[in-house]
Amino acid sequence: MNSVKAFKTLLSNSYVCHSLGLVVVVYLTYLFSGYSVKAIPNTVVNTLWLLVVCYFCISAVLPKIASYLLVERKYYILPVIISVFIFTMSIVFMTRIDYSRSALLYGAIISFVWFYLTALIRQESQRLVLFAIPNFDIRSLNQKGKVRVIELKAPYDISNIKGSLVVDLHRNLSPEAEKFIADCSLNNIAVFHAESIREMLEGKVQTKHLMENAIGSLQPNPLYMTFKRIWESFIIIVTFPITLLIMAITAILIKLENPGPAMFIQERVGQGGKLFRIYKFRSMTIKEAGAEDKFATAEQARVTRVGKFIRKFRIDELPQFFNVLKGDMALIGPRPEQDSFVRQFEQEIPFYGYRHMVKPGITGWAQVVQGYADDTESTSEKLAHDLYYIKNLSFWLDINIVFKTIRTMLTGFGAQ
Known part of the structure; x- marks a missing residue:
């Protein structure tokens, strides 16, 4: 043993x-x-x-x-x-x-x-160990299973810290606790705000705390955004021999099953709130002229047999590769919404417009973590995930989403 x-x-x-x-x-x-x-x-x-x-x-x-x-x-x-x-x-x-x-x-x-x-x-040894000054609900972090939080007792002794320190920096602290936090920082012991750890665990930014975050932290790195455009375009072009064949077969099957165009073109809201035309394969019967915009969950009766298949495996999104090459979209980013929904959500959800700080994507953090949103409440949750992505935007997070997307495509998670 x-x-x-x-x-x-x-x-x-x-x-x-x-x-x-x-x-x-x-x-x-x-x-x-x-x-x-x-x-x-x-x-x-x-x-x-x-x-x-x-x-x-x-x-x-x-x-x-x-x-x-x-x-x-x-x-x-x-x-x-x-x-x-x-x-x-x-x-x-x-x-x-x-x-x-x-x-x-x-x-x-x-x-x-x-x-x-x-x-x-090594699973246990790789857990993040945090020592906490107990001015917040420690159980809310321990219940997540990804970190181990150990409560500190006063008087605080820096020699007891065998990892990092976590504390709610926005609640009242005693002079002893404030000095202890300063001593930890001076001794190169990482000090985390409790809400930051919760954000890392849940993969979302709580909008009620957004004013506590520097808005500048939501500004993406322009150098990486240029690199992101290059590598995403490269992946799309390299995979064209396969994806173009799939697109051609899909277009034929759609035309054979149901009369009407194979493509569905619609205006969506992009970076900076600008409108652009998004390309998708049509997965439903033709919409009646003048019909109001609805979430996909309310339109299930119109979905065709081919439409169900291409939605489950995200094949209906493949034409958006051309949106990426045009510069309207990115491979990875927040999903673009219809203008009517955007105007509604901007009235109902605080900070909703911040998701337009980056180009919308074919797939994104919210899609692979949360799935589909079909009302104001779930869209508010989706916004929290989108803002987490924007705040932490990096090559490694993008690659993480690529792998999650592949798993999502294989399982059909979040398909509507």
Whole structure:
């Protein structure tokens, strides 16, 4: 029992874990290749070096994508490994490096097993440990399961802090507590506001506390926004050989099942409140002229058989790739709403207009975390997720959403 505990403690150190993992992956791949050291061919040697590079990439990327308290690292291991190995294979094809396909496959499988098992073993050690000055409801954070909050008792002693400090900075604090917080900061102990931790756990910004956040924190980085436009456009263009074929087949099926155009074009509100024309595949029968705008949940009777299928797997959104290339939309961002709904929500929901600070997206944080919104209450919740995305907008959060979107497409989560 003690040896198991010692092994878990050993693996809790990232350097030890990944050093051991690198040895395990390379050595087991070598054994499965079936060659002796003297007779090992260059193809296998090259593959072992490729595995070393892949392992370092996986160990660097995985913590970045899974750094959000709302996500479980183990669910991202497989998509990260597949992505890294696909990228590696594309480099191999371009550079014409000789490699062993069987050895690379063994390496990928062994890497997955190692990362998954160590993620389970290290789960407890990777929880965020917070020491709390109890001027807020500590249970509200402990109940989330992603952090461990330990209540501090007065008199406060800085030597008791073995992690970070959390406190409600907007409530009254005693002079002793204020001095203790200052001492922690001076000793490089991270101090978190309780609402910030709750925001990280729930993946949303509470609009009732929005004035407490600097509005400047909702301003996206212009340098990243330029990079985002480039990499999103690149992904769309690279996938065109597949997506254009799917779009062509979809258009034919829509026309065969129900008379009318295959495309549905509608004005939506984009960045800065500007209107643009969004492209979608038509999933319903033709709407009567002059009919009022409704949420999709109120229009289920009009959905066709083809429409149900393309909605479930998000195929109806594929024409929006052209909106992205035009610059009206992004691949990832808040979903665009109809102008009539926007005017309604701006009257009913505080700070609703802030979601237009970035380009609307085909998929987004609210879509993969919350799902579909069909009334003012759920839209208010959706806004909280959208503002979290805008506030924390980064490459790693975008990649996180890409992986969540793939899972959403496979499960049909949030489809309407």
